[in-house]
Amino acid sequence: MSTQSAPHKKxxxxxxxxxxxxxxxxxxxxxxxxxxxxxxxxxxxRWDGFDxxxxxxxxxxxxxxxxxxxxxxxxxxxxFAICVTIVKNIVALAxxxxxxxxxxxxxVFRTGIYLPVTLSYIVIGILWVWIxxxxxxxxxxxxxxxxxxxxxxxxxxxxDIALYTVVAVDSWKWIGYHMVLYLAGLQAIxxxxxxxxxxxxxxxxxxxxxxxxxxxxxxxxxxxxxxxxGAFVANYDIVYIMTDGxxxxxxxxxxxxxxTTAYKYSALGKANAMSIILFAIVLIFGFAQLKMMARxxxxxx
Amino acid sequence: MKKSLTMKQxxxxxxxxxxxxxxxMFLICVYPIIWMFLGSLKTSGEFYTNIWGLPDTxxxxxxxxxxxxxxxxxxxxxxxxxxxxxxxxxxxxxxxxAYAIARLRFRHRTAIYFLLLLGIMIPSGVLGxxxxxxxxxxxxxxxxxxxxxxxxxxxISMGIFIMRxxxxxxxxxxxxxxMIDGCSRFxxxxxxxxxxxxxxIMTQVIFNGLxxxxxxxxxxxxxxxxxxxxxxxxxxxxxxxxxxxYPTLFAALAIATIPVVVTFILAQKSFIQGISAGSVKG
Numbered sequence: 136m137s138t139q140s141a142p143h144k145k146x147x148x149x150x151x152x153x154x155x156x157x158x159x160x161x162x163x164x165x166x167x168x169x170x171x172x173x174x175x176x177x178x179x180x181r182w183d184g185f186d187x188x189x190x191x192x193x194x195x196x197x198x199x200x201x202x203x204x205x206x207x208x209x210x211x212x213x214x215f216a217i218c219v220t221i222v223k224n225i226v227a228l229a230x231x232x233x234x235x236x237x238x239x240x241x242x243v244f245r246t247g248i249y250l251p252v253t254l255s256y257i258v259i260g261i262l263w264v265w266i267x268x269x270x271x272x273x274x275x276x277x278x279x280x281x282x283x284x285x286x287x288x289x290x291x292x293x294x295d296i297a298l299y300t301v302v303a304v305d306s307w308k309w310i311g312y313h314m315v316l317y318l319a320g321l322q323a324i325x326x327x328x329x330x331x332x333x334x335x336x337x338x339x340x341x342x343x344x345x346x347x348x349x350x351x352x353x354x355x356x357x358x359x360x361x362x363x364x365g366a367f368v369a370n371y372d373i374v375y376i377m378t379d380g381x382x383x384x385x386x387x388x389x390x391x392x393x394x395t396t397a398y399k400y401s402a403l404g405k406a407n408a409m410s411i412i413l414f415a416i417v418l419i420f421g422f423a424q425l426k427m428m429a430r431x432x433x434x435x436x
Numbered sequence: 437m438k439k440s441l442t443m444k445q446x447x448x449x450x451x452x453x454x455x456x457x458x459x460x461m462f463l464i465c466v467y468p469i470i471w472m473f474l475g476s477l478k479t480s481g482e483f484y485t486n487i488w489g490l491p492d493t494x495x496x497x498x499x500x501x502x503x504x505x506x507x508x509x510x511x512x513x514x515x516x517x518x519x520x521x522x523x524x525x526x527x528x529x530x531x532x533x534a535y536a537i538a539r540l541r542f543r544h545r546t547a548i549y550f551l552l553l554l555g556i557m558i559p560s561g562v563l564g565x566x567x568x569x570x571x572x573x574x575x576x577x578x579x580x581x582x583x584x585x586x587x588x589x590x591x592i593s594m595g596i597f598i599m600r601x602x603x604x605x606x607x608x609x610x611x612x613x614x615m616i617d618g619c620s621r622f623x624x625x626x627x628x629x630x631x632x633x634x635x636x637i638m639t640q641v642i643f644n645g646l647x648x649x650x651x652x653x654x655x656x657x658x659x660x661x662x663x664x665x666x667x668x669x670x671x672x673x674x675x676x677x678x679x680x681x682y683p684t685l686f687a688a689l690a691i692a693t694i695p696v697v698v699t700f701i702l703a704q705k706s707f708i709q710g711i712s713a714g715s716v717k718g
Contacts (some may be wrong), residue, residue: 147617151621152542159533159552159592164572165557166567166589174566230461231522244458246704247466252595253696254708255650255666258507258689261675262472265682273471276487304506312466315708368561372652376672392559410562421557428597 178408183401195408205409209416211298214365215388218299222306223313223362224355231317245318249311255316256308260376263304267291294385297347297367297378301386305373307364313358320354358428364420368400368413389413468559472693502674506688507710510663511670518580518587518655518666519648523641524597527589530640531633534591534599535625539611549600557594560654568657576658583658587651590634591644602636603629638706649696665691 149312178195180188181356199205234245251259267290275287290300324347333343348355370389372379380387380395397406474482477494503509536542537549560567567586568577576582606629614624630637653670657661659665665673674688699706 149542150537152540155536155540156534156552158529159596160548162529162585163592165553166570166586167558167592170563170566170570171558174563174567176490177566179571194552227462229593230458233458241706245708246701247462249708250469250697250700251465253646254698255652255668255671255696256439256692257650257652257671258472258693261671261685261689262468263645265475265636266471271487273483285687307465310461364559368559371561372562376652376675380708390564393565403565403675406565410565414541414558414562416558417562418557421559425553425556427548428556 156195156333160353174407174410177404178411180404181402182404184397184403188404191404195405198405199412204384204387205213205389205392208380208387208389212367212370212388212390215298215302215305215370218302218363219305219309219366220359222302224358224376225310226306227310227313227358228355230314231321234314234318235321239255241427245315248314251308251310252312256309256372257376259304259308260373260378263307264291264377267300290368291378292382295382297382301374301377304377306386307372308373309362309365313362316358317354324350353427354421360420360424360427364417364424367417369418389414452632455498469693469697472686475692476690478683478684480683482680498683499691501684502691505684506670506674507662508688508691511665511667512691513662514580515649515667518583519645521580521584522587522591522648525584526591526644527637527640529588530592530595531630531637532601533627534596534713535603537596538600538603539606539629543662549596552596553593555590557598560590563644564653565656571658578659578661578664580659582662583655585643586654586658590641590654595640595644596631598635598639599630599633606632635706635709639709642703642707646696662682674710690703 164391166194177188179190179192180190181194182188230248251252265271267275269275269287269292270290272290274290278286280285288296291297328346328350329342332346337345368387368390371394374388374391375394378386380391392411393406393409393413397401474491476498477496478491478498479495480485482491533552537552538544571577571579571582572585574582576585598625604654610628610632611621611624615621619627650668651666652672655666655669659669671688671692674685680696
C-alpha cells in the first residue's frame with residue numbers, strides 16, 4: 136500500500152509551504168521590488184509624476200552627474216556617514232567596556248544611555264535645534280556659565296560647522312543602540328580566554344588587543360556596516376528637520392537633495408536617477424550585511 | 437608592598453576616571469530629554485529667561501493647548517492605528533514565511549529565502565519616491581491601510597531573518613508530536629510551535645513598533661490629508677506654525693515621546709534582548 140502511494144504523493148506538489156510564504160512574497164514584490172524597478176524604469180524618462188512620460192535615455196544620469204549640488208550632497212553624505220560611524224562605534228565600544236563590568240547602578244546607566252534610541256528623529260531634531268539656539272539655547276548658556284564664551288559658535292548657522300552638529304545629534308541618538316550590541320558581543324567572549332591570558336602573564340593592553348578585539352571582530356563588522364548604511368540612506372529625517380540642507384547646502388545630503396528634486400522641482404525622473412546612483416553606492420554595504428546574515432552555519436539543519 | 441599600593445591607587449584612579457566619563461555620557465543622553473519635559477511645563481516668559489531651572493508652577497495647560505491646537509488627539513489615534521495595524525499584518529506574515537523556510541522542505545526554499553532577504557540591500561530611503569508612484573497606481577495614497585502594507589513589506593527581510601533563527605532552534609520532533617495530538621499542520625504551527633517563539637515575536641513587536649511609531653519619511657510621502665497624518669508629521673508641521681510658542685511645542689514633543697519612553701522603561705529587558713538578538717549572530 137505505502138509503496139504505491141509514495142510515488143503518487145511525490146508527484147503532487149505540496150502547496151502548504153508555498154501558501155505560508157505567499158503573503159510575504161506578495162507584499163515584498165508589491166512594495167519593495169515593484170518600487171525599486173519603477174524607480175529604475177522611470178529614471179530613463181522625463182516625468183513630473185502625473186503627465187505622460189518622455190523617454191530621455193541616460194539624460195537624467197547625465198544631468199545628475201553634472202549637478203554640482205548633487206556632487207556636494209554626495210560628498211556631505213560620505214562625510215556624514217564616515218564621521219557618524221567613527222563617533223558611534225568608538226564611543227559605544229568604550230561605554231560597553233565600562234558597562235561590561237558589574238557595579239551598582241549599571242542598569243540605570245545602560246537605560247539612560249539607551250533612552251535616545253527610542254525617540255523619533257522629528258522630536259530629536261526639534262529638541263536639539265532649540266538646544267543649539269544661539270541666544271536661548273542650552274548649549275551656549277552652559278558655555279557662558281562655564282566662562283567659555285569663545286567656544287560659542289553658530290552651531291547650525293555656520294556652514295563650516297552645521298554638518299558636524301548634525302553628526303553629533305545623529306550619534307547621540309544611536310550610541311546607546313551600538314553600545315547594547317557591543318555589550319552583547321563582549322558578554323559572549325568566553326571567560327576562559329581571559330584566564331588563559333592571565334596564566335600567560337598578559338597585561339590589560341595585551342588582553343585587549345589579543346583577546347577582546349579579535350573575539351569581537353564580527354560584532355565590530357556588524358556595527359560598522361549598520362552605522363554606515365544607516366548614515367547613507369536613513370539620514371533624511373534628521374537633516375530635514377534640523378537644517379533642510381542649509382545653510383548654503385552645507386548640510387545637503389543625497390536624500391534631501393533627491394526629495395527637493397522630486398517635490399519642489401517635480402523632476403521625478405532625475406530624482407529616481409539620483410536614487411539609483413545612491414543605491415549603487417550603498418550596494419557594497421548592503422551586500423556585506425546580506426552576506427553576514429546569510430552566513431549561517433545552521434541553515435541546512 | 438609599595439608596588440601593590442600604586443596598583444591599588446591606579447585601580448581607584450581608573451575607576452574614578454571611567455565613572456566620570458560614564459556619568460557625563462549619561463547626563464548628555466538623559467538631560468536633554470528631561471529638559472524637554474521641564475520646558476513643556478514652563479510659561480513662555482520662563483522659557484526664555486529661566487533656561488536651566490525648574491518651572492515656577494507646572495503649566496499643564498501647555499499639554500491641553502498642544503493637544504487641542506495641533507489636534508494631537510486625532511494624530512495620536514492615527515499613529516496608534518497605523519502602528520497597531522502594521523504589527524497585526526507583519527507579525528503573522530513574517531512568522532508564516534519564516535516557519536516554512538526554517539522547518540519545511542520544499543523546492544526553491546533557499547531561493548525564496550534569499551529573495552526575501554534582498555530587502556536588506558534595498559533601503560527604504562531610495563524607495564521613497566517610486567513607492568509614491570506604486571501606491572498611487574494601487575490607489576493607496578492617503579490610506580492608513582496602504583501605509584501599513586508598506587511598513588509590513590519593509591519589515592519582511594529583517595523579520596524573517598530573526599524569526600527563522602528562532603524556529604530553527606526548536607527541537608525537530610515538535611511537529612510530529614502535534615500531529616499525533618490531532619493537530620493539522622497549520623494548527624500545529626499556531627498552537628504548538630508559535631507559542632515557543634514568543635521572544636522572537638516580542639523582538640519584532642518592539643523593533644517594528646518603535647520604528648513605525650517614529651517613522652516620518654514614508655508617512656510624509658503617503659499621507660497628505662491633515663486628518664490622516666501621524667504624530668511625527670504633526671510635530672514637523674507644528675514647528676512651522678508655532679515657532680513662537682515653544683512651551684506648547686515642547687508639550688507636543690512630550691506627548692509623542694511619553695508612550696515610547698514608558699513602554700521602554702517597562703519592557704526594558706525585552707528591548708535590550710530584542711536588539712541584541714537580531715545582530716550578534718553575524
